[in-house]
Amino acid sequence: QKEVEQDPGPLSVPEGAIVSLNCTYSNSAFQYFMWYRQYSRKGPELLMYTYSSGNKEDGRFTAQVDKSSKYISLFIRDSQPSDSATYLCAMSPLRTSYDKVIFGPGTSLSVIP
Amino acid sequence: DVKVTQSSRYLVKRTGEKVFLECVQDMDHENMFWYRQDPGLGLRLIYFSYDVKMKEKGDIPEGYSVSREKKERFSLILESASTNQTSMYLCASTPGLRPYEQYFGPGTRLTVT
Numbered sequence: 149q150k151e152v153e154q155d156p157g158p159l160s161v162p163e164g165a166i167v168s169l170n171c172t173y174s175n176s177a178f179q180y181f182m183w184y185r186q187y188s189r190k191g192p193e194l195l196m197y198t199y200s201s202g203n204k205e206d207g208r209f210t211a212q213v214d215k216s217s218k219y220i221s222l223f224i225r226d227s228q229p230s231d232s233a234t235y236l237c238a239m240s241p242l243r244t245s246y247d248k249v250i251f252g253p254g255t256s257l258s259v260i261p
Numbered sequence: 262d263v264k265v266t267q268s269s270r271y272l273v274k275r276t277g278e279k280v281f282l283e284c285v286q287d288m289d290h291e292n293m294f295w296y297r298q299d300p301g302l303g304l305r306l307i308y309f310s311y312d313v314k315m316k317e318k319g320d321i322p323e324g325y326s327v328s329r330e331k332k333e334r335f336s337l338i339l340e341s342a343s344t345n346q347t348s349m350y351l352c353a354s355t356p357g358l359r360p361y362e363q364y365f366g367p368g369t370r371l372t373v374t
Contacts, residue, residue, distance in 0.1 A: 152303075154303075156301065180361045182361055182363075184363075189367075189368075190367055190368070191265070191351055191353075191365030191366050191367050191368050192304075192351075192363075192365050193364075193365065194361075194362055194363065194364075197361045197362070236303065236304070238363075240360075240361065242360050242361055246311075246317065247360075248306055248309075248319065248320070249306075249360075249361070249363065251296075251303045251304040252303055253301055253302060253303035254303060
């Protein structure tokens with residue numbers, strides 16, 4: 149079993165839809181949970197991070213962590229064509245400099261105008 | 262604005278050649294990383310460095326080496342390129358106090374023929 153699993157998609161939604169992107173993980177030591185967005189032919193950029201469990205909102209984006217289920221989600225409200233990208237979840241214990249960040253393979257999202 | 266630059270966007274090399282990929286960051290970040298990104302496999306950590314002249318192996322260091330002589334510069338070396346090293350190579354850096362905040366370069370698409 150991979151440490152972090154993510155449905156690769158592709159996911160195609162109409163503009164204005166609510167999008168739900170999800171990851172599951174197996175390592176209970178993970179404490180930091182990140183979402184990165186990667187546009188075609190660019191490097192990933194950090195969208196949001198959450199420490200431990202709970203929700204975090206930033207504009208149209210909400211990150212949710214359920215540590216009891218080892219499940220994290222990213223919700224995008226009122227999706228826009230500019231949201232079309234690959235979304236990578238990432239997580240780590242980050243207790244020391246040696247703790248690595250583990251990335252999911254990414255979900256490809258297309259928002260159709 | 263943090264900027265991470267990589268020496269080349271596209272490279273084509275022959276099997277057996279020595280290949281140098283260079284990464285420079287301009288925000289005085291302590292930590293620097295080299296990843297490779299392959300479809301379905303996500304980002305895999307090759308090497309990282311948390312200080313000048315320090316290096317640590319990641320998950321897939323075989324066939325690679327690194328050099329960090331200055332804080333802002335982290336080089337990845339393929340000692341003898343092979344076709345299975347054809348990939349997208351991404352460099353990243355993080356500030357020491359916010360290790361969850363990885364800043365990525367635009368990537369180098371390396372093809373080994």
